[in-house]
Amino acid sequence: NAGVTQTPKFRILKIGQSMTLQCTQDMNHNYMYWYRQDPGMGLKLIYYSVGAGITDKGEVPNGYNVSRSTTEDFPLRLELAAPSQTSVYFCASRSSGREETQYFGPGTRLLVL
Amino acid sequence: DQQVKQNSPSLSVQEGRISILNCDYTNSMFDYFLWYKKYPAEGPTFLISISSIKDKNEDGRFTVFLNKSAKHLSLHIVPSQPGDSAVYFCAASGPTSGSRLTFGEGTQLTVNP
Numbered sequence: 001n002a003g004v005t006q007t008p009k010f011r012i013l014k015i016g017q018s019m020t021l022q023c024t025q026d027m028n029h030n031y032m033y034w035y036r037q038d039p040g041m042g043l044k045l046i047y048y049s050v051g052a053g054i055t056d057k058g059e060v061p062n063g064y065n066v067s068r069s070t071t072e073d074f075p076l077r078l079e080l081a082a083p084s085q086t087s088v089y090f091c092a093s094r095s096s097g098r099e100e101t102q103y104f105g106p107g108t109r110l111l112v113l
Numbered sequence: 114d115q116q117v118k119q120n121s122p123s124l125s126v127q128e129g130r131i132s133i134l135n136c137d138y139t140n141s142m143f144d145y146f147l148w149y150k151k152y153p154a155e156g157p158t159f160l161i162s163i164s165s166i167k168d169k170n171e172d173g174r175f176t177v178f179l180n181k182s183a184k185h186l187s188l189h190i191v192p193s194q195p196g197d198s199a200v201y202f203c204a205a206s207g208p209t210s211g212s213r214l215t216f217g218e219g220t221q222l223t224v225n226p
Contacts, residue, residue, distance in 0.1 A: 004156070031212050040122065042202060042216035043157070050212055058213065090156050094212075099145055099164065102214065104156030 002026055004105035006091050012111045013081040021076040021108050023091030031094045032074040033102065034058075034066065036087040043090065049074055081112045116140045117205050119217035127225055132190040134220050136203035139184065143205040147214070148177060148188050151200045160201070161188070193224045 007022045025032065030051045035043040035058075045058030049068040063085055065077040074093075078085060088109050092102040117138045126132045136146075144165035149157035163170040163177045163186070170177050176189045190197055200221050204214040 033213075035216075040218065042117070042119075042218045044216075045213055048213060092156075099162070101147070101159040101162070104149075104158065106154070106156050 004091055004093055004103055006089075006105035006108050008108060009106070010109045010111075012113060013078075014113060015081060015083065017081050018077070018079050019081065019110075021078075021089055021091075021110075023074045023076070023105060024072050025074075025091075025093040025103070026072065027093060027095070027103065028071060029093035029095050029103075030071070031096070031100075031102075032068065033092040034064070034074070034076045035090045035092065036060065036085075037090065037107075038087050046076065046089075078110075083112050086110060086112045114139075115218075116143075117203060117215045117217040119201075119203060119220050121220050122218070123221040123223070125223045125225060126193050128195055129192045132188075132193045132197065132222055132224065134188040134190075134201050134203075134222065136186045136188075136217050137184060138186075138205050140205070140207060140215075141184070142207035142209050143215075144208065145206050146177070146179060146186050147204045148175075149202045149204060149216075151202065151219070157202060190222075193222075195224050195226050198222055198224050 004025045033048045034046040047066040049055045091105040094100045094102045147162040148160040151157040200219045203217045
């Protein structure tokens with residue numbers, strides 16, 4: 001049982017490049033989330049999904065896209081990387097029920113130069 | 114609009130003493146609160162939670178107190194250990210939040226041997 005896995009661990013992008021951050025969970029959780037964490041800041045929600053085929057915007061969705069074709073996978077796409085997207089990105093998942101805990105992946109550190 | 118605030122970016126305590134981390138919220142609809150702990154280069158991990166129907170929840174060395182009238186919660190760690198050194202995030206949700214959590218900025222706790 002690996003929990004929530006994220007790839008890559010670290011990536012450097014040039015301005016304007018695109019990439020996909022991968023997130024997979026093996027706990028059969030319906031809910032999945034993408035957050036970004038900037039230095040000295042809390043976690044800001046980018047996008048979330050309540051089940052396969054259903055996604056919705058969080059607080060800071062601009063510049064990102066997501067898809068949820070399976071229960072297990074929730075990739076985050078950056079189409080035109082900008083320096084403002086330099087951050088650490090965390091994926092999380094949880095089961096149904098409002099008081100269920102979110103389980104986080106180890107994070108992807110992204111540097112846009 | 115920062116709905117969950119942790120006003121102390123850092124806290125330093127001696128091993129064996131009590132650590133008290135504080136969190137304030139503004140949204141009166143929040144009714145479920147969590148604390149997460151984060152080590153460097155790792156994702157946040159769930160520590161303890163409390164529902165608004167309670168004013169205290171205890172789990173071993175960790176106790177969370179909720180003061181609804183003051184919209185304030187605190188995490189007490191007794192006794193503090195060097196392994197507790199980490200960033201602590203408080204988070205909140207409410208019936209109108211759906212499946213989303215709102216996080217504070219985090220407090221870096223350092224426990225000195």
